[in-house]
Amino acid sequence: MGVVLELRNVVKEFPGHRAVDDISLALERGGFYSLLGPSGCGKTTTLRMIGGFEQPSHGDVLLDGKVVNGLKPFERDVSTVFQNYALFPHLTARGNVEFGLRERKLADRQARAERALELVQMGGKQDRTPAQLSGGEKQRVALARSLVLEPQLLLLDEPLAALDPKLRKEMRSELKAMQRKTGVTFLFVTHDQEEALSMSDKVAVMNNGRIEQFGTPEDVYLRPATRFVAGFLGAINWFGAAGVRPESTRISRAKPEGVPCRRGSVESSLFFGNCVHLNSLLEDGSRAISELPREENHFTEGEPVWVHWAAADELHFE
Amino acid sequence: MSPRQWFLFPARLWMALFFAAPLAIVCGYSFLTRGDYGGVERPWTLESFTRFADPLYLAIVWRSVWIAALATLLCAVLGFPLALFISRAGRHRNLYLQLVLLPFWTSFLIRTYAWIFILRDTGLINTALLRLHVIASPMQLLYNDGAVLLGLVYNFLPFFVLPMYATLERLDPALLEAAADLGARPFTTLWRVIIPVAAPGLVAGSVLVFIPCLGAYLTPDLLGGGKTVMLGNLVQNQFTTARDWPFGSAASLVLMASSALLLALLMRSRMAKELM
Numbered sequence: 001m002g003v004v005l006e007l008r009n010v011v012k013e014f015p016g017h018r019a020v021d022d023i024s025l026a027l028e029r030g031g032f033y034s035l036l037g038p039s040g041c042g043k044t045t046t047l048r049m050i051g052g053f054e055q056p057s058h059g060d061v062l063l064d065g066k067v068v069n070g071l072k073p074f075e076r077d078v079s080t081v082f083q084n085y086a087l088f089p090h091l092t093a094r095g096n097v098e099f100g101l102r103e104r105k106l107a108d109r110q111a112r113a114e115r116a117l118e119l120v121q122m123g124g125k126q127d128r129t130p131a132q133l134s135g136g137e138k139q140r141v142a143l144a145r146s147l148v149l150e151p152q153l154l155l156l157d158e159p160l161a162a163l164d165p166k167l168r169k170e171m172r173s174e175l176k177a178m179q180r181k182t183g184v185t186f187l188f189v190t191h192d193q194e195e196a197l198s199m200s201d202k203v204a205v206m207n208n209g210r211i212e213q214f215g216t217p218e219d220v221y222l223r224p225a226t227r228f229v230a231g232f233l234g235a236i237n238w239f240g241a242a243g244v245r246p247e248s249t250r251i252s253r254a255k256p257e258g259v260p261c262r263r264g265s266v267e268s269s270l271f272f273g274n275c276v277h278l279n280s281l282l283e284d285g286s287r288a289i290s291e292l293p294r295e296e297n298h299f300t301e302g303e304p305v306w307v308h309w310a311a312a313d314e315l316h317f318e
Numbered sequence: 319m320s321p322r323q324w325f326l327f328p329a330r331l332w333m334a335l336f337f338a339a340p341l342a343i344v345c346g347y348s349f350l351t352r353g354d355y356g357g358v359e360r361p362w363t364l365e366s367f368t369r370f371a372d373p374l375y376l377a378i379v380w381r382s383v384w385i386a387a388l389a390t391l392l393c394a395v396l397g398f399p400l401a402l403f404i405s406r407a408g409r410h411r412n413l414y415l416q417l418v419l420l421p422f423w424t425s426f427l428i429r430t431y432a433w434i435f436i437l438r439d440t441g442l443i444n445t446a447l448l449r450l451h452v453i454a455s456p457m458q459l460l461y462n463d464g465a466v467l468l469g470l471v472y473n474f475l476p477f478f479v480l481p482m483y484a485t486l487e488r489l490d491p492a493l494l495e496a497a498a499d500l501g502a503r504p505f506t507t508l509w510r511v512i513i514p515v516a517a518p519g520l521v522a523g524s525v526l527v528f529i530p531c532l533g534a535y536l537t538p539d540l541l542g543g544g545k546t547v548m549l550g551n552l553v554q555n556q557f558t559t560a561r562d563w564p565f566g567s568a569a570s571l572v573l574m575a576s577s578a579l580l581l582a583l584l585m586r587s588r589m590a591k592e593l594m
Contacts, residue, residue, distance in 0.1 A: 053495055073498040080499045086492035090514040099510070100500030145500065 010059035021209035037206035261308035366568035461543030485519025
C-alpha cells in the first residue's frame with residue numbers, strides 16, 4: 001500500500017507563538033485517520049500545511065514520497081472539505097462538483113460529476129444552488145466536489161461541526177462507508193473524541209502543537225500514552241497517581257475485598273438513558289464518577305459507599 | 319393617519335413639494351408650445367417629442383449613452399481591482415476607504431476646474447512636457463471627448479468603488495481557498511469565483527455611475543468646452559440660451575425615461591434579485 005503522507009519534523013511559527021511544534025507522522029494509503037485535539041492545539045494549522053494553504057516554518061511535508069513544501073494548493077493532489085463547506089453560491093450542486101474537473105482538465109465531466117453526486121446521495125438535487133440545500137446536503141455536495149477528483153488524500157476540517165447532533169451521528173457511519181467505498185485516504189480533523197474514535201483506523205491526539213499519541217482508537221482510549229490523552233479521550237477518575245475510567249470504577253455498600261478502594265458518599269446522580277453516572281465525594285475531598293447500567297443504580301444521594309476498581313484497570317503515567 | 323404614519327409626514331411633504339410638483343410641471347410644459355421670450359403657451363402639442371426624431375437630437379441621446387457607458391466601463395476596470403485590493407488590505411482598509419472619499423472634501427465644481435488647470439495648453443501636463451522637450455507645441459488635452467470622459471471617471475469612481483468594496487468585503491475567503499484547492503490558479507479564481515460572486519456589487523456600482531453620467535452637464539460643459547454636448551447640456555441650453563422650455567422639458571423626460579428603462583431592465587435580471 002505504501003505511505004501517502006509523511007510529515008517530517010514540521011514546525012509552524014506565527015508571530016508570537018508556535019502553532020505546530022515539531023510533529024512527525026506517516027499515513028498509510030487507504031486508511032481513515034483523525035487529528036484529534038482541543039481548539040488551538042495546532043490540528044487545523046497542520047491540515048492547512050498539508051493542503052498547501054500554509055507553508056511550514058521548518059520540516060517537510062511529503063505526498064506520495066515527494067516533498068511538496070512550497071507547492072500551491074492547485075499544484076497538490078489533495079483536496080479539502082472545508083468547515084463551512086465553502087460551496088460556490090453562484091453554481092448549482094453539479095456546477096460545484098464540475099468546477100474541479102474543469103480545472104484539472106479531466107474528461108467525461110458530466111458522467112463523473114453525476115457519479116460523485118450519486119455516491120453522496122445527492123443525485124436528485126443536482127440543479128439546486130447551495131442556498132436551496134440544507135446543512136447536511138451542502139456537506140454532501142462538498143464531499144462530492146472533492147471526491148470526484150480522486151485525490152491521493154482527502155482533508156476534512158471539522159466537517160460535521162456545523163450539523164445538528166442527530167445528523168452528525170448519522171454522518172459518521174456514512175463518512176466511514178464512503179471512505180471504504182472510494183479507498184481514498186481520509187484525514188479528519190476534529191475536537192470531538194467520539195467522532196475520532198468511532199470512525200478512525202488510527203487517531204493522532206494533539207496538544208499544544210505536538211502529537212501526544214498516534215495509535216488505534218483502542219490504543220489511545222485503553223492505553224493512553226500521557227495524562228493529557230487519558231483525560232481528553234473521555235472522563236477519568238484520579239486516585240493518587242492512578243487513573244481509572246468511570247466505566248471501570250465500581251461502587252458498593254459493603255467494603256470490597258482484595259481490590260483498591262476508597263470511602264465516600266453519593267453526591268449526585270446523572271441519568272443518561274442507557275446508563276447512570278454516580279458522583280461520589282471521597283473522604284480525601286476528591287470526587288469520582290462511576291458509570292453504571294441503569295438497572296444497577298440502587299443508590300440514594302448522601303448514602304455512604306465504597307468506590308473500588310480492579311488494579312488491572314489502572315492507568316499509570318510518568 | 320395612524321401615529322406611525324405621521325413620522326413619514328415631513329418626508330412626504332418634502333417629496334410632494336420638491337419632487338412630484340416640479341415633475342408634474344415639467345410634464346405639463348413638455349406638451350405646450352414655446353413662448354417667444356421663454357415660458358410656455360398653448361396650444362397643447364406633441365411637437366417637442368417628435369423633434370427627437372431629428373438625427374441631430376438622436377445623435378445627442380446616443381452620444382450621452384455611449385459616453386456614460388464608456389465612463390462606467392472605465393470605472394469598473396479601475397474600480398474593481400482597487401476595491402479588491404482594499405477588501406484584502408486587513409487593518410489598513412479604513413485608511414484606504416478614507417482616501418477614496420477624500421475628493422469629496424472639496425466641491426465637485428472646484429475639482430472639475432482643477433482639471434482645466436491641469437489639462438489646458440498652459441497647464442501642468444503641457445508645461446511639464448514642453449520643458450522636458452517631449453513635445454514641441456502644446457497638445458490639445460482639453461475640450462474634447464477624452465477630457466469629458468476623464469472628468470466623469472474621476473468624479474464618479476468612488477460611487478463604483480464603495481458598493482464594489484462592500485460586496486467583496488463580504489466574500490468568504492474560504493471560497494478562494496476552495497477554488498485553489500480544486501485546481502484553479504489565481505486568475506481563474508478571479509474569473510470563475512470572485513467576479514460571479516461579486517456581480518451584485520458590480521451591478522450596483524455600474525448603476526450608480528451610469529445614471530449620473532447619463533445626465534451629467536457640468537463636466538461636459540466645463541471640460542468639453544460646449545462641443546461635447548450631452549443630454550444634460552441640451553436640457554440646460556433649452557432653458558437658458560434657446561428659451562425653448564417645452565423642448566427642454568421633453569429632453570429632461572427622455573433622460574429620465576432612459577434611466578428608468580435601464581433600471582427596470584436591471585431589476586428584472588437575476589443579478590438584481592440577489593442584490594435586493
